[in-house]
Amino acid sequence: xxxxxxxxxxxxxxxxxxxxxxxxxxxxxxxxxxxxxxxxxxxxxxxxxxxxxxxxxxxxxxxxxxxxxxxxxxxxxxxxxxxxxxxxxxxxxxxxxxxxxxxxxxxxxxxxxxxxxxxxxxxxxxxxxxxxxxxxxxxxxxxxxxxxxxxxxxxxxxxxxxxxxxxxxxxxxxxxxxxxxxxxxxxxxxxxxxxxxxxxxxxxxxxxxxxxxxxxxxxxxxxxxxxxxxxxxxxxxxxxxxxxxxxxxxxxxxxxxxxxxxxxxxxxxxxxxxxxxxxxxxxxxxx
Numbered sequence: 001x002x003x004x005x006x007x008x009x010x011x012x013x014x015x016x017x018x019x020x021x022x023x024x025x026x027x028x029x030x031x032x033x034x035x036x037x038x039x040x041x042x043x044x045x046x047x048x049x050x051x052x053x054x055x056x057x058x059x060x061x062x063x064x065x066x067x068x069x070x071x072x073x074x075x076x077x078x079x080x081x082x083x084x085x086x087x088x089x090x091x092x093x094x095x096x097x098x099x100x101x102x103x104x105x106x107x108x109x110x111x112x113x114x115x116x117x118x119x120x121x122x123x124x125x126x127x128x129x130x131x132x133x134x135x136x137x138x139x140x141x142x143x144x145x146x147x148x149x150x151x152x153x154x155x156x157x158x159x160x161x162x163x164x165x166x167x168x169x170x171x172x173x174x175x176x177x178x179x180x181x182x183x184x185x186x187x188x189x190x191x192x193x194x195x196x197x198x199x200x201x202x203x204x205x206x207x208x209x210x211x212x213x214x215x216x217x218x219x220x221x222x223x224x225x226x227x228x229x230x231x232x233x234x235x236x237x238x239x240x241x242x243x244x245x246x247x248x249x250x251x252x253x254x255x256x257x258x259x260x261x262x263x264x265x266x267x268x269x270x271x272x273x274x275x276x277x278x279x280x281x282x283x284x285x286x287x
Contacts, residue, residue, distance in 0.1 A: 004050065004058040006030045006073060008040055011090045011117060012064025013129025016045040018162045021131040028058070036126045045129075055080040060158065061087045062115075067226050071100045074112070083109040086151045090117055092179060093230045094142040094172035102146045111151030114142035114172055116179070117164070122218035139164040142172045180234035187224060188239060190217040 003019060005012045008031050019027045029046045031037045037049045055061060055077060063070045070089045081087060087110055089097050098114040105112040119137035121128055139159040143152050152169065159167045170178075194217045202210060228235055252261040 001025045001059045002028065002057055003060040003062070004028045004030060004055060005046070005062045005064055007064035008036050008045075008126045008129070009064055010121060010124045010126070010129050010133075011119075012062065013040070013045060013126040014119070014131070014133040015062055015064065015090070015117070015162075016040065017043075017129055017131035018134055020045060022163055023158075023161045025060075028054070030055075039126060052077050052080050055085075056082050058082055059085055060154075061085060063087065063089045065089075065091075066223055067091045067093060067097060067230055070097055074101050075104060078105055078108045078110070081105065081108065081110040084111075086111045086113060086154050088113050088115040088155060090115060092116060092183065092227045094140075094175045096230050098142055098144050098147075098172045102144060106146065106148070111148040113147060113151050113155050114144075114175075115155060116140040116142070116175065118183075122215050124220045124223070134162055134164050136165050139167045140175055141167055141169045142175045143169065144172055176231050177234045180231055181238045184224075184228060184231060184235050185238040185242065187216050187219055188228075188235070189242065190214055191219065193217070 003025050005016050005027065006029075008016060008029050012029070016027050016029060019025055027046045028048050028050045029037070029040055030050055030052060031040070040046045041049065059082065061081065063073060065073055067089075070091055074087060074089075087101075087105060089101075089112075091097055094114045094116060098112070101112045117134055117137060117139055119133045121130075121133070139162075141152055141155055141159075143149075156167050156169070190213060193213050248264055249261070251257075252264060
């Protein structure tokens with residue numbers, strides 16, 4: 001199978017390297033940066049660099065671009081995709097993209113499937129891409145009512161070849177609602193945490209907890225601004241939940257209420273334990 005990747009950033013580059021490492025598919029890339037193209041060829045991450053005109057020969061296309069650019073590129077090149085090809089995005093939000101591309105590409109004989117590889121690093125760009133980034137990760141697939149079922153099966157099969165730990169199939173709305181909590185909120189909290197004036201006093205006082213809390217503050221503000229705004233309602237709700245919880249803790253501290261503080265901490269521990277138990281049980285039950 002001939003697979004094209006549009007954009008060789010962290011995710012696109014890792015997809016290319018993973019495909020070359022674990023499959024026998026031919027892998028090609030469309031990139032604007034000449035240095036990135038040269039690096040991809042030098043590292044044998046791709047079999048060749050192509051142009052949009054060559055999409056007519058590609059059986060599978062991954063769009064490794066920002067959300068807005070993904071929509072624009074797919075619509076602008078809709079006539080160039082091969083009939084019967086599967087086109088996937090790799091963005092962190094799904095509803096806007098799936099709604100914008102599913103029907104227009106279907107009218108051209110092309111199947112669009114929303115896809116979100118749940119993996120990343122705190123740094124971006126091809127230089128940080130890895131051939132094992134997805135080894136212990138989930139691949140989320142987000143069809144809607146108009147998505148071709150066979151295309152979903154093809155993407156699911158390819159994800160298994162790429163050695164994703166599991167695939168999760170859900171609808172775009174559910175994806176965006178849950179991802180606001182599991183991913184986007186973590187970046188907001190980390191970005192807020194480092195704004196304390198105490199940040200520059202942490203030398204010699206920090207260990208694992210500090211590193212865990214600040215790792216994703218190394219974010220790409222261009223990409224995350226776009227993702228946050230496209231998913232602003234679910235994300236705003238999750239931020240509100242954190243604000244309410246933090247307010248409870250602050251009130252207990254300000255009033256010297258030891259019992260309430262103890263209860264709040266116990267409730268949080270028990271919720272985490274329950275969540276871990278449910279996750280472990282689901283892993284056991286999964287065939």
